[in-house]
Amino acid sequence: MPDHAFWSMQSASFVLQVTKPNPEWEAWTPPPTVHLGATVVVTSNALLCQWQDELRKFAPSLRVATYFGSRAAKDAVFAKLQHLDVVLTTYATSLFGFVDMYMNFERLIIDESHTTDKGKLGFEAIAARCKFVWGVTATPITSSVDDLGVVAELLGQKKRLKNACSGTRFTHSVVALLRRLMIRHTKSQRIGGAVALALPEADAQTVWLEMKKDERAKYDDIRQAGLQEQGALLFALERRLQQRRYACAGVRAENKIGINPDGSRSFRVTHDGAKAAALLADLEALRREDAAVHAVVFTHHVDCYEHLRKRLKAAGFGIYGFKGGDPVRKRHDTIRKFQASIDAAQPGVAPAADTFAKVFIATIKVGNMGLTLTAATRVYLMEPCLDPSMEVQAAGRIHRLGQTKEVLVKRFCYRNSIDASVIRLHDRMRRGEIAIANACFPKAAVHILLKDLSGD
Template structure:
């Protein structure tokens, strides 16, 4: 219903719809509100408010000023049964802010039901360690196995617990048991994992009985505004329109740039329920992060192989793009082979092993310079086979290396070997170690292959560039010249515009489209 056509009937609003009141205020010369309503919504309008429950004395002394404000923002909302998204930059201590808020809720609000924290499998141990460090008085438990293996029910596991940590996989597999447990709250960490509302995991978390739900992600928008809708539909149900309405009336006009005013309205509407601070805004004591793009030329034979493959595949891929939805898997498979060829032709055909990789040579030469000086480095790639080839080269040069990918056993031992200085270089698969790790021992980061999701790269870089880092962090993004990688970097820049637009309320944004896929082959 438009304001112009309003007939004066009463409209029932909740504090979650404070944005509606603000829209009324901008469209009318006079909007009257009761003092009680003003007091109720005031904290929702101001992320810097000092309202909320006080932190425990043990935490009050260690929280940074911006973390104190984050604690106030969280407790103001959670104590009133209102959820949201904590979207601080990676490395700003989102976990400790949440732990502080949960501890305050337990101490001051009388909540006794357990808070469930759902995280990627690789981060379960991190949460347990952080909870025991910062909130030792809370009873914290981890559910790491199915009921068949552990021999207990979920209800038995959570009895007398303050915080229970489990993985996305187990939350989905045991969703029926979890849905029968009354929770004190739900924390969804690395929440970009549930950006697809059609998945069983999303439905499992949606159906949980909790007075508030909090999504935690440094990258709440990775590819599309649909990501934001998914997270807010979990944490603030009813705040945004239904899926189809949102797609037609909000997402598409914003992402195609046809309705800048809609972007401003969306940003204002979600602002009370999304808290995002960047390192530049709140952590000037972090050391500088220097990011350089290193453009590497392919060797002569490498270039010949790449150009031959591109010429052969380009026409076929462009033909497939006539029906991109039906042929998406085939298109992506060919594009993936092009990306692998830009790294090392041996990734596509073992008979090309003699050709070598300019990127590996460059990396090895740089590490030969910095490792003897006591520096440690993180090396990221999306391709495990490429990490293996890097590993062989570095070991031949006498550089101590550890590797973390989806097949790694003894993850904790591998991480400790690097942290203790026994290994100078940590090779990490972007998917296996792009989030949930703190590796501030490293002051050099090499991103060997660009990905069109810039948020994934930023997460990887922030394994080293985090609170606690005392050294300047040097980041090198490796790009093979005149290859598909250069086009991927262009896509990254456009994606950053979209993310910045929605979080800051400016700009028009852009998204990956059929035209973008065609552009990768130009």
């Protein structure tokens, strides 16, 4: 018998077998759908512990469980779903398997929803079985309207949002659609006549500095290259201005062989620039007034981050924080250790004997979103941000629910540099003279950035 005939017979036999009536299948009826009153909160791995801590602190009566980690840990949460108020999980965690087909939830909350990436989400399957779907973000939408794409799709509005967009510009149609889909809350909002979130005063200062002589020489060399004045998206503009921005980081980096404290060789040695020196002087003055002062420092540059960690640790400050690429567990631990002495930031409470001055240092793109660092009362920005919303976010790390002291944000800027031009651009944006929408900086904005203004 030919091989193909043999395989045809095998296939026919298989078809006959699988199409035979199955009494067990015919007798099976799907279980009834169960409505669970729980709210499912999905967030990033880095913010999972923050949600745990905040719920424990501000809503201790809620029954909360975290669906994350090992199979055994997730099975334990699944077994008590009907008794829970809140289920915490992460974007990529697949929820409850096929069983979720027979469960409805009260609410799905997508934290930092502007960062979610289509195709890498474990919660999409249950979105249709939630009574309410909330996309939550405190980040001003100045980067791209596409950041709303995943939530708009879950709400059945993705096509309308796409049709309302016109190139890189916001249109009246986009604004009208967003007004229908979004609820905007502000810190000054009043509910029933009372302020919804009463917080202490917050102030911001720009500290103008002169570059050291060698910093100025390095910066002037970079300026000679010149750049074209043309509009650009934010990420492209960051790349074009990278060298000028790095030259204003406040540390001086040299590519030469050095010796690290552990005896190993280093090919990059950093020294204090005028900004690093000003930061250290300011922190030491604060420590003389309050031995348990807590502060947060943000920088765009890893070299600056590493240098400040070493410099401030040598000056006797407790150092905490992280940069991009650091493990999630390290981020959780360092935040909790920094926040552990939050009593030091409470009025009328004597600091514990083991409290000391602490500084939390982070690169701004990973540290300015979602974190709660209310143990601190001061934020330092080593450089101004091209996107002013990032500075608002940085200040929001300490000026948020749980803060009881007045806070101050200090921004270090060099005169006659890209720093001063960024500040001028922010002023023009604040007055409504220049608009940056959907991540696009117009030619007029780039023209200002390349002027290297004097500041003040």
